[in-house]
Amino acid sequence: MTNPSNKAVVLLSGGLDSATVLAIARSEGYETYALSVSYGQRHAAELQAAERVAQRLGATALQRLQVNLDAVGGSALTDRSIAVPEAPTSGIPVTYVPARNTLFLSLALGWAEVLGATDLFIGVNAVDYSGYPDCRPEFVRAFEALANLATRAGVEGARFRVHTPLIQLAKAEIIRRGAALGVDFSETVSCYQADAEGRACGRCDSCRIRRDGFSAAGLADPTRYQG
Amino acid sequence: MTNPSNKAVVLLSGGLDSATVLAIARSEGYETYALSVSYGQRHAAELQAAERVAQRLGATALQRLQVNLDAVGGSALTDRSIAVPEAPTSGIPVTYVPARNTLFLSLALGWAEVLGATDLFIGVNAVDYSGYPDCRPEFVRAFEALANLATRAGVEGARFRVHTPLIQLAKAEIIRRGAALGVDFSETVSCYQADAEGRACGRCDSCRIRRDGFSAAGLADPTRYQG
Numbered sequence: 001m002t003n004p005s006n007k008a009v010v011l012l013s014g015g016l017d018s019a020t021v022l023a024i025a026r027s028e029g030y031e032t033y034a035l036s037v038s039y040g041q042r043h044a045a046e047l048q049a050a051e052r053v054a055q056r057l058g059a060t061a062l063q064r065l066q067v068n069l070d071a072v073g074g075s076a077l078t079d080r081s082i083a084v085p086e087a088p089t090s091g092i093p094v095t096y097v098p099a100r101n102t103l104f105l106s107l108a109l110g111w112a113e114v115l116g117a118t119d120l121f122i123g124v125n126a127v128d129y130s131g132y133p134d135c136r137p138e139f140v141r142a143f144e145a146l147a148n149l150a151t152r153a154g155v156e157g158a159r160f161r162v163h164t165p166l167i168q169l170a171k172a173e174i175i176r177r178g179a180a181l182g183v184d185f186s187e188t189v190s191c192y193q194a195d196a197e198g199r200a201c202g203r204c205d206s207c208r209i210r211r212d213g214f215s216a217a218g219l220a221d222p223t224r225y226q227g
Numbered sequence: 228m229t230n231p232s233n234k235a236v237v238l239l240s241g242g243l244d245s246a247t248v249l250a251i252a253r254s255e256g257y258e259t260y261a262l263s264v265s266y267g268q269r270h271a272a273e274l275q276a277a278e279r280v281a282q283r284l285g286a287t288a289l290q291r292l293q294v295n296l297d298a299v300g301g302s303a304l305t306d307r308s309i310a311v312p313e314a315p316t317s318g319i320p321v322t323y324v325p326a327r328n329t330l331f332l333s334l335a336l337g338w339a340e341v342l343g344a345t346d347l348f349i350g351v352n353a354v355d356y357s358g359y360p361d362c363r364p365e366f367v368r369a370f371e372a373l374a375n376l377a378t379r380a381g382v383e384g385a386r387f388r389v390h391t392p393l394i395q396l397a398k399a400e401i402i403r404r405g406a407a408l409g410v411d412f413s414e415t416v417s418c419y420q421a422d423a424e425g426r427a428c429g430r431c432d433s434c435r436i437r438r439d440g441f442s443a444a445g446l447a448d449p450t451r452y453q454g
Binding site: 063064065066067068069071072073074092096097098099100101102103106107109110111113114133134136138139142143145146147149150151152154155 | 290291292293294295296298299300301319323324325326327328329330333334336337338340341360361363365366369370372373374376377378379381382
């Protein structure tokens with residue numbers, strides 16, 4: 001069955017990757033419905049970044065959903081008593097939020113079904129990333145299989161597709177691609193512990209990967225750092 | 228790998244089915260962590276019912292998570308402008324909430340991972356039910372496959388199991404089973420449009436299936452009806 005809609009739901013955190021994904025979805029002709037999830041993360045700066053990015057890149061709508069994952073904790077991003085590591089760690093780091101991308105995609109799926117859309121976009125990356133299990137291709141394929149079974153649309157013959165245009169790109173390639181598509185990276189916030197003004201710590205895993213990416217891409221790093 | 232934990236996360240809506248599932252999980256020796264989701268449904272009566280049921284049946288903890296699905300709408304349960312049908316309809320009814328069980332299971336999965344649990348319980352039923360796609364065995368199996376790929380626990384070798392002890396039972400069998408295990412059905416609320424005191428309408432799909440179940444089970448219906 002051909003997808004009769006050119007609507008797509010794009011998960012938009014306000015970081016560098018998801019901003020680039022939104023720009024890619026727009027460049028492919030999709031009418032984009034950006035979904036930003038407030039899940040009890042450490043700071044609201046990335047949610048504000050998502051608003052700026054959605055507006056600049058011409059998203060048709062921006063939906064913000066709220067889930068109080070801080071009641072569950074279990075991650076440095078949702079439990080303020082767990083420190084964000086400022087040096088590389090081995091294995092899956094404590095910034096992993098249990099089942100976060102499963103949750104985000106389930107929210108995207110529900111909204112997509114209401115909109116009549118079958119295309120979902122998520123900025124997962126399995127190259128320059130923190131080793132999270134729910135960023136891997138096999139996870140994405142399993143979610144697609146689930147989506148077709150989980151929904152009325154799937155029962156009626158729709159086939160959901162989870163687009164992961166960044167999954168095999170190095171950070172530098174993502175940055176070049178986003179820059180070419182007009183993403184203003186100064187508006188994005190990647191830091192795990194940005195301050196209230198969205199300024200980055202420069203020390204966490206996410207900051208390190210981002211800074212190295214600008215360096216490898218040969219582009220000036222527009223990130224606003226603290227202090 | 229054998230599950231090293233006897234903890235289980237049990238999705239508990241406050242209705243008849245999930246109360247019975249909680250009683251079953253307890254009877255099987257699990258230490259039960261009940262999860263109740265406030266998702267913008269029409270009434271809070273079922274959330275209060277979940278509290279009563281969790282206490283009576285000896286749940287170790289009750290966690291309430293909130294998601295504002297009413298911002299997305301698309302269902303008679305989350306959009307008050309869509310009426311709850313009071314006569315049987317064909318196909319999947321408008322009370323279907325897009326991707327609801329995918330969302331619920333993803334929340335249960337995240338909490339389970341934080342608790343070190345790999346057993347999830349959900350009261351889906353594919354016999355006397357409303358025809359929702361995310362109540363079918365194939366959906367449940369697909370979620371289990373996803374869970375193992377989505378999580379740190381899965382990467383480390385854990386195997387998640389989604390228990391669906393009611394999936395092939397008729398409503399009357401569920402009621403007999405729950406009654407034998409000490410569920411007080413007068414404390415449960417199944418109605419899609421219960422009033423603030425938890426009294427049932429007696430006319431919606433959920434009320435009809437429930438009333439017919441008590442009748443078929445040969446048990447008095449303890450439901451408090453409106454008017």
